[in-house]
Amino acid sequence: MPSSNSRCNKSLSDHHVTLAAPFFAREYPVVTYSFRPAYTFPVWQPVAAVRPAMSAPWWQWVASTDSLTARLIKAGGERPFRVRLLHQGVGMPWKDEAQALNIGHRRYAWLREVALCVDESPWVVARSVAPLTQLQGQHLDRLGERSLGSWLFQQPDLVRGPLEASACAPRFAYPACNNAQSLWGRRSVFQHGGLSLLVQEYFLTNMADDLRLPSR
Ligand SMILES: C=C(O[C@@H]1C=C(C(=O)O)C=C[C@H]1O)C(=O)O
Numbered sequence: 001m002p003s004s005n006s007r008c009n010k011s012l013s014d015h016h017v018t019l020a021a022p023f024f025a026r027e028y029p030v031v032t033y034s035f036r037p038a039y040t041f042p043v044w045q046p047v048a049a050v051r052p053a054m055s056a057p058w059w060q061w062v063a064s065t066d067s068l069t070a071r072l073i074k075a076g077g078e079r080p081f082r083v084r085l086l087h088q089g090v091g092m093p094w095k096d097e098a099q100a101l102n103i104g105h106r107r108y109a110w111l112r113e114v115a116l117c118v119d120e121s122p123w124v125v126a127r128s129v130a131p132l133t134q135l136q137g138q139h140l141d142r143l144g145e146r147s148l149g150s151w152l153f154q155q156p157d158l159v160r161g162p163l164e165a166s167a168c169a170p171r172f173a174y175p176a177c178n179n180a181q182s183l184w185g186r187r188s189v190f191q192h193g194g195l196s197l198l199v200q201e202y203f204l205t206n207m208a209d210d211l212r213l214p215s216r
Pocket residue numbers: 066067068069070083112113114116124126127128146147148149150152199201
């Protein structure tokens with residue numbers, strides 16, 4: 001999959017912003033949805049269709065179906081793992097997100113954006129979306145900086161939908177995430193107790209550098 005895919009928001013080579021201190025400079029910003037940049041939609045493809053463009057080490061990460069949190073903790077070894085909550089609240093899903101959840105894209109949804117950090121370095125940024133009408137009793141807003149995955153993977157009735165992958169850049173409410181240097185993105189819908197939760201995860205160059213993974 002070429003990085004210059006014209007249907008993507010930006011080619012990966014456009015990204016020169018690093019995710020050091022400035023990424024976290026503003027914690028928990030107030031995000032309004034009055035301004036929506038003219039992004040085009042990312043191209044999501046079944047993960048198997050993207051495999052030819054992906055190195056074997058990246059395939060191990062992108063196509064894995066168990067908890068990414070658990071994998072990151074293991075890969076980080078002695079280094080501390082942390083979920084950083086960047087944005088959480090009610091907002092409009094993007095059109096492709098609404099389609100993935102089978103809801104109208106002008107319906108408000110619950111949004112959560114985090115950075116999954118090893119040694120304070122963001123390795124993955126994730127944006128999760130759930131229909132507001134399905135949230136009763138789930139108390140997802142109480143998760144705070146505990147990992148959504150740690151909670152999800154404890155649910156005995158959890159079903160994970162097919163994984164899709166993309167080389168497009170993230171589109172988050174938290175502005176710095178849109179400049180994040182992402183190598184691969186993936187998404188899937190989790191089902192649990194009447195709740196559908198779309199989880200989108202973008203693997204960043206920080207992770208590739210720290211784990212000496214190839215550039216694609
Ligand atoms: C879905 C998982 O949860 C991770 C934790 C998230 C969070 O806390 O918001 C979001 C995406 C994930 O990468 C997982 O561990 O597999």
